[in-house]
Amino acid sequence: xxxxxxxxxxxxxxxxxxxxxxxxxxxxxxxxxxxxxxxxxxxxxxxxxxxxxxxxxxxxxxxxxxxxxxxxxxxxxxxxxxxxxxxxxxxxxxxxxxxxxxxxxxxxxxxxxxxxxxxxxxxxxxxxxxxxxxxxxxxxxxxxxxxxxxxxxxxxxxxxxxxxxxxxxxxxxxxxxxxxxxxxxxxxxxxxxxxxxxxxxxxxxxxxxxxxxxxxxxxxxxxxxxxxxxxxxxxxxxxxxxxxxxxx
Amino acid sequence: xxxxxxxxxxxxxxxxxxxxxxxxxxxxxxxxxxxxxxxxxxxxxxxxxxxxxxxxxxxxxxxxxxxxxxxxxxxxxxxxxxxxxxxxxxxxxxxxxxxxxxxxxxxxxxxxxxxxxxxxxxxxxxxxxxxxxxxxxxxxxxxxxxxxxxxxxxxxxxxxxxxxxxxxxxxxxxxxxxxxxxxxxxxxxxxxxxxxxxxxxxxxxxxxxxxxxxxxxxxxxxxxxxxxxxxxxxxxxxxxxxxxxxxxxxxxxxxxxxxxxxxxxxxxxxxxxxxxxxxxxxxxxxxxxxxxxxxxxxxxxxxxxxxxxxxxxxxxxxxxxxxxxxxxxxxxxxxxxxxxxxxxxxxxxxxxxxxxxxxxxxxxxxxxxxxxxxxxxxxxxxxxxxxxxxxxxxxxxxxxxxxxxxxxxxxxxxxxxxxxxxxxxxxxxxxxxxxxxxxxxxxxxxxxxxxxxxxxxxxxx
Numbered sequence: 184x185x186x187x188x189x190x191x192x193x194x195x196x197x198x199x200x201x202x203x204x205x206x207x208x209x210x211x212x213x214x215x216x217x218x219x220x221x222x223x224x225x226x227x228x229x230x231x232x233x234x235x236x237x238x239x240x241x242x243x244x245x246x247x248x249x250x251x252x253x254x255x256x257x258x259x260x261x262x263x264x265x266x267x268x269x270x271x272x273x274x275x276x277x278x279x280x281x282x283x284x285x286x287x288x289x290x291x292x293x294x295x296x297x298x299x300x301x302x303x304x305x306x307x308x309x310x311x312x313x314x315x316x317x318x319x320x321x322x323x324x325x326x327x328x329x330x331x332x333x334x335x336x337x338x339x340x341x342x343x344x345x346x347x348x349x350x351x352x353x354x355x356x357x358x359x360x361x362x363x364x365x366x367x368x369x370x371x372x373x374x375x376x377x378x379x380x381x382x383x384x385x386x387x388x389x390x391x392x393x394x395x396x397x398x399x400x401x402x403x404x405x406x407x408x409x410x411x412x413x414x415x416x417x418x419x420x421x422x423x424x425x426x427x428x429x430x431x
Numbered sequence: 432x433x434x435x436x437x438x439x440x441x442x443x444x445x446x447x448x449x450x451x452x453x454x455x456x457x458x459x460x461x462x463x464x465x466x467x468x469x470x471x472x473x474x475x476x477x478x479x480x481x482x483x484x485x486x487x488x489x490x491x492x493x494x495x496x497x498x499x500x501x502x503x504x505x506x507x508x509x510x511x512x513x514x515x516x517x518x519x520x521x522x523x524x525x526x527x528x529x530x531x532x533x534x535x536x537x538x539x540x541x542x543x544x545x546x547x548x549x550x551x552x553x554x555x556x557x558x559x560x561x562x563x564x565x566x567x568x569x570x571x572x573x574x575x576x577x578x579x580x581x582x583x584x585x586x587x588x589x590x591x592x593x594x595x596x597x598x599x600x601x602x603x604x605x606x607x608x609x610x611x612x613x614x615x616x617x618x619x620x621x622x623x624x625x626x627x628x629x630x631x632x633x634x635x636x637x638x639x640x641x642x643x644x645x646x647x648x649x650x651x652x653x654x655x656x657x658x659x660x661x662x663x664x665x666x667x668x669x670x671x672x673x674x675x676x677x678x679x680x681x682x683x684x685x686x687x688x689x690x691x692x693x694x695x696x697x698x699x700x701x702x703x704x705x706x707x708x709x710x711x712x713x714x715x716x717x718x719x720x721x722x723x724x725x726x727x728x729x730x731x732x733x734x735x736x737x738x739x740x741x742x743x744x745x746x747x748x749x750x751x752x753x754x755x756x757x758x759x760x761x762x763x764x765x766x767x768x769x770x771x772x773x774x775x776x777x778x779x780x781x782x783x784x785x786x787x788x789x790x791x792x793x794x795x796x797x798x799x800x801x802x803x804x805x806x807x808x809x810x811x812x813x814x815x816x817x818x819x820x821x822x823x824x825x826x827x828x829x830x831x832x833x834x835x836x837x838x839x840x841x842x843x844x845x846x847x848x849x850x851x852x853x854x855x856x857x858x859x860x861x862x863x864x865x866x867x868x869x870x871x872x873x874x875x876x877x878x879x880x881x882x883x884x885x886x887x888x889x890x891x892x
Contacts, residue, residue, distance in 0.1 A: 332458040340463065342526040344625060345455040364699075373443035380699050381574065385647045392622035 195238030200254045211297040225257040239267030245293035255286040267307045322358040354412040363409040452521045460486045469538040470517050477790025515551050517541035528623040552860035555792035562796040571695040576646035579787050580687035583610045583638045586673045593680050595638035617666045626655050636684035649795045656791035676787035679742040686743030689787040694779040704778040717812040722805020727754045729850035730797040732843035734785040738876045741839050746821040751783045754834045755816035800856035841873045
């Protein structure tokens with residue numbers, strides 16, 4: 184998909200090699216609003232790693248190819264691997280790329296033009312092949328991708344209107360818990376919405392219709408209280424299970 | 432069972448919802464590979480109109496609307512104010528399930544606005560919005576559930592009489608299977624488009640079917656009726672069958688109605704429900720009914736807008752003829768269904784005259800206006816008419832103060848043109864245009880010499 188101008192930048196910092204970062208790379212990252220840290224060694228890469236892992240990396244191999252590729256290997260060996268890796272090579276180093284396809288996602292020629300770097304980073308961060316596990320909410324066969332606003336059931340896309348999607352998202356994020364109609368109204372529609380909690384009932388019926396007869400029971404009515412997705416509480420899908428699916 | 436999520440803090444603000452909704456539409460276009468977005472709106476007569484834009488144009492359309500020439504559409508605009516804006520209502524953005532996924536298409540209902548952004552007076556959807564706001568100002572939200580009847584026929588040759596599919600003829604051997612499976616497929620498609628179905632069955636007349644929709648707020652339901660009519664026709668056409676919402680296509684059997692189950696809610700409470708009343712009807716419900724009954728004749732041209740509509744409103748075919756109400760008398764104009772269990776949410780009234788050829792936006796508008804007038808003016812509900820009115824002589828009816836609905840489009844128009852209530856509900860623009868257009872329809876009909884006259888007069892006179 185095309186990255187859009189107002190897409191939020193990844194909140195996890197990007198690793199930049201070498202340290203200090205080349206000035207044109209630093210400036211581009213700053214101007215585009217990326218959080219980043221420069222690393223000089225694999226040891227620094229591990230020490231400075233943010234709590235939720237690196238969001239990606241820009242590795243400039245033009246001055247120190249050996250150090251640069253070392254960083255790339257270390258990134259690949261993280262668990263989970265950091266796959267959003269952009270390498271910079273000189274024209275003379277293009278041959279080095281051949282045997283190292285598995286170490287980077289994209290490359291550009293150094294010296295890099297700031298606009299090219301910016302465009303490639305945007306593309307890298309929007310790459311649908313790497314879904315941020317944080318953006319997947321799932322329950323049973325149901326899965327919602329919060330980045331692309333798409334919902335699927337057993338892999339089959341569900342065609343929802345925006346409000347149906349938002350309602351399903353809220354119920355799924357609170358799966359196993361009873362959610363009152365008032366809460367749904369305020370958290371999904373917003374207080375300024377004109378109309379009463381009947382609106383919630385109407386949308387739940389629409390959702391059930393779209394889930395199909397077989398799965399309509401997924402959204403349970405809790406009499407005089409509200410609704411609940413599923414029977415028991417289930418936490419959000421972990422990164423691990425997401426990866427299993429990704430490899431499949 | 433986990434503890435309830437009751438925290439109501441963190442309510443979403445309107446700006447966030449608006450921009451999220453835009454993102455949702457644009458992402459869905461991208462992710463589902465949508466090739467065409469159809470902008471839908473409705474003309475004064477209730478025909479669905481559509482023009483398509485490419486996905487690339489959608490972002491701007493959501494922001495600023497799309498300019499189009501309103502005068503190109505019948506009943507939409509005066510020539511001197513030709514250009515209007517179609518402004519997509521992003522909440523209604525939805526994929527069309529009957530279109531091949533490879534060429535995926537989506538539709539979105541539009542509000543039509545003047546170039547300065549103000550609501551366009553000729554747009555029925557804006558008219559309904561205005562009437563719903565008036566109800567909102569009184570604290571009410573209007574819910575509607577229609578029972579829609581229609582016929583399946585073999586594709587008609589121009590001028591030919593309709594051929595029912597399950598009364599012999601065209602599809603002889605498999606007839607009932609075909610129409611029943613058509614109905615089932617229609618329901619699947621409706622549900623895929625978020626229009627839940629309550630019941631469906633084969634009606635009394637040959638090839639006649641009924642699908643009852645579950646209630647939603649009036650605006651969603653008016654959109655729903657427009658979608659419903661298209662889905663029924665599309666699914667039928669895919670199988671070489673013609674579906675029609677013509678009110679009375681066959682002589683001597685029932686016509687097609689669109690009974691409307693109506694209720695008003697005040698927040699979470701059904702304003703029509705009162706457990707202390709014998710019929711569980713609140714004073715509000717009774718005033719609403721009184722308003723509908725008093726203004727019924729005035730709004731009939733809108734709820735029954737074709738020459739043919741009045742061939743349905745005759746005695747003997749379960750269609751209402753008299754302006755009356757009752758609990759279990761299907762000859763009445765308003766029926767008060769008795770809920771199966773004592774369910775406060777299910778208390779409602781059923782308005783039985785409208786037919787499925789009406790413009791749902793305008794019909795809901797005038798019905799709501801009539802009912803609300805009953806509430807604001809505190810009209811008194813006349814006595815229930817529980818005997819069969821068809822069997823009563825006219826003098827008795829007059830003595831009971833029971834009027835008849837208009838007998839023809841002409842009579843309905845004459846009653847409507849004197850109605851300040853309908854003029855206000857529709858707005859002058861649509862009111863005038865509607866009368867002009869429908870008088871022309873009546874003139875066209877009046878000059879037609881029918882088979883009936885030939886059969887009855889040619890030899891004998």
